[in-house]
Amino acid sequence: MSGPLDGYKVVELTSTVSGPLAGLMLADQGAEVIKVEPPLMGDLARFMGSSRNGVGAMFSVLNRNKRSVVLDLKNEDEISILKEIIKDSDVLIENYSPGIVQKLGIDYDSIKEINPEIIYTSISGYGQSGPYAERKVYDPLIQATIGTASAQNPEDPEFVRNVIFDKATGLTAAQSITAALLQKEKTGKGEYLPISMLEAGLYFLWPDAMWSRTLLGEDINLAADLYDTFSLFKTKDKSLAVILVADPDFETLCKFLDCNLHETPEFSTLLGRVENASKLTQEINSRLQKLDSSFVGKRFEELGLSFSFVNSLDEVHEDPQVIDQGSLVEIEHPVGGLMRYPKPPFNFSSQDSFPKTHSPSLGQHNREILSNLGVEEETIKRMEEREKMNADMLKQMAELAAQQDA
Numbered sequence: 346m347s348g349p350l351d352g353y354k355v356v357e358l359t360s361t362v363s364g365p366l367a368g369l370m371l372a373d374q375g376a377e378v379i380k381v382e383p384p385l386m387g388d389l390a391r392f393m394g395s396s397r398n399g400v401g402a403m404f405s406v407l408n409r410n411k412r413s414v415v416l417d418l419k420n421e422d423e424i425s426i427l428k429e430i431i432k433d434s435d436v437l438i439e440n441y442s443p444g445i446v447q448k449l450g451i452d453y454d455s456i457k458e459i460n461p462e463i464i465y466t467s468i469s470g471y472g473q474s475g476p477y478a479e480r481k482v483y484d485p486l487i488q489a490t491i492g493t494a495s496a497q498n499p500e501d502p503e504f505v506r507n508v509i510f511d512k513a514t515g516l517t518a519a520q521s522i523t524a525a526l527l528q529k530e531k532t533g534k535g536e537y538l539p540i541s542m543l544e545a546g547l548y549f550l551w552p553d554a555m556w557s558r559t560l561l562g563e564d565i566n567l568a569a570d571l572y573d574t575f576s577l578f579k580t581k582d583k584s585l586a587v588i589l590v591a592d593p594d595f596e597t598l599c600k601f602l603d604c605n606l607h608e609t610p611e612f613s614t615l616l617g618r619v620e621n622a623s624k625l626t627q628e629i630n631s632r633l634q635k636l637d638s639s640f641v642g643k644r645f646e647e648l649g650l651s652f653s654f655v656n657s658l659d660e661v662h663e664d665p666q667v668i669d670q671g672s673l674v675e676i677e678h679p680v681g682g683l684m685r686y687p688k689p690p691f692n693f694s695s696q697d698s699f700p701k702t703h704s705p706s707l708g709q710h711n712r713e714i715l716s717n718l719g720v721e722e723e724t725i726k727r728m729e730e731r732e733k734m735n736a737d738m739l740k741q742m743a744e745l746a747a748q749q750d751a
Contacts, residue, residue, distance in 0.1 A: 347375045354433065360388040361390050364438050365388065367468070369408065369409070369515075371519055378410065379412050382415050399743075400680050404704055413707060423728075426715065429718050439467055453537045465538065488509075488510065510545065553571045574615060585653065588651040642654065673686065707736075715728075
């Protein structure tokens with residue numbers, strides 16, 4: 346057995362991040378995930394970010410443990426093939442723009458006619474209706490809409506440098522799908538799950554970022570925003586985060602630094618430290634910057650302070666805790682070469698080695714999947730020839746672009 350979802354079959358009609366992450370979570374937990382991609386380019390994430398030998402880093406991480414089949418959904422015969430795949434599947438995930446699946450005839454109402462027990466998940470940016478429904482959506486737009494950008498700096502909004510809501514939406518979709526599968530075991534009924542980045546983002550953001558916008562009416566004891574209570578400081582050679590919410594911790598730090606800041610009215614309370622954060626940071630840094638990080642780290646451990654040094658992105662894999670937990674693995678991709686990426690944050694006793702399979706090449710499993718469906722050999726060969734021509738075209742385009750850049 347390869348995980349708790351072994352035996353479940355998922356059809357993934359998605360691209361980029363949110364949908365592929367949902368499929369990845371299910372695949373990492375043992376589900377069979379068939380990734381259906383369009384001809385020529387496939388999932389656009391194949392061409393996003395760093396790559397080697399035509400294998401994209403982000404695509405490799407998000408699409409391991411999946412099988413790839415290429416179908417032209419503008420072709421009625423290939424739509425029929427897709428429906429044959431869906432007939433005996435448990436889950437379908439799509440993240441097309443609202444209205445596209447209806448035009449293709451693969452919307453929930455159409456699919457439940459051939460598979461009444463399907464768990465059909467539609468991932469969108471702003472939802473299936475409303476004034477923003479048809480907008481092209483990217484993570485920064487959701488950050489702007491739900492207030493995340495202004496939360497970073499109210500006076501000069503800025504983005505979180507990470508596609509947090511694409512990923513929050515993918516995780517939300519995966520959890521909702523597993524809950525729907527559990528429900529189906531009890532009721533025998535399928536489910537339609539419309540999940541938007543907008544609502545997943547609000548759900549994710551709200552508990553802490555909106556705690557001053559949750560209680561309505563009067564007589565509210567307002568608190569500072571949570572992250573206003575946190576600070577970054579600098580030693581001689583490294584930056585570090587120290588949690589100084591509790592007064593005794595602040596006093597401990599001050600005694601270590603041989604100063605009496607904790608006794609001054611402007612810093613003696615959490616509210617005072619928040620209101621005078623800039624000045625406090627200057628005061629602490631003027632003392633900490635005289636000390637080496639190795640000494641500070643050792644003493645902070647002894648004093649029981651909550652802290653962590655700031656790793657650069659190039660230092661994360663060298664962190665002793667990351668190494669101890671085996672959180673990152675290095676694997677040899679047959680085309681992309683040596684890679685490093687995180688193992689799943691869950692570990693089921695029923696699972697085998699990780700990863701079970703590497704990210705697939707475009708249409709890698711066409712023959713296997715279509716043959717099992719009973720698709721005629723002539724049709725399979727025609728599709729293979731099309732993909733060979735497309736691959737040659739992409740290669741020529743890449744060579745031409747390289748020549749122009751030279």
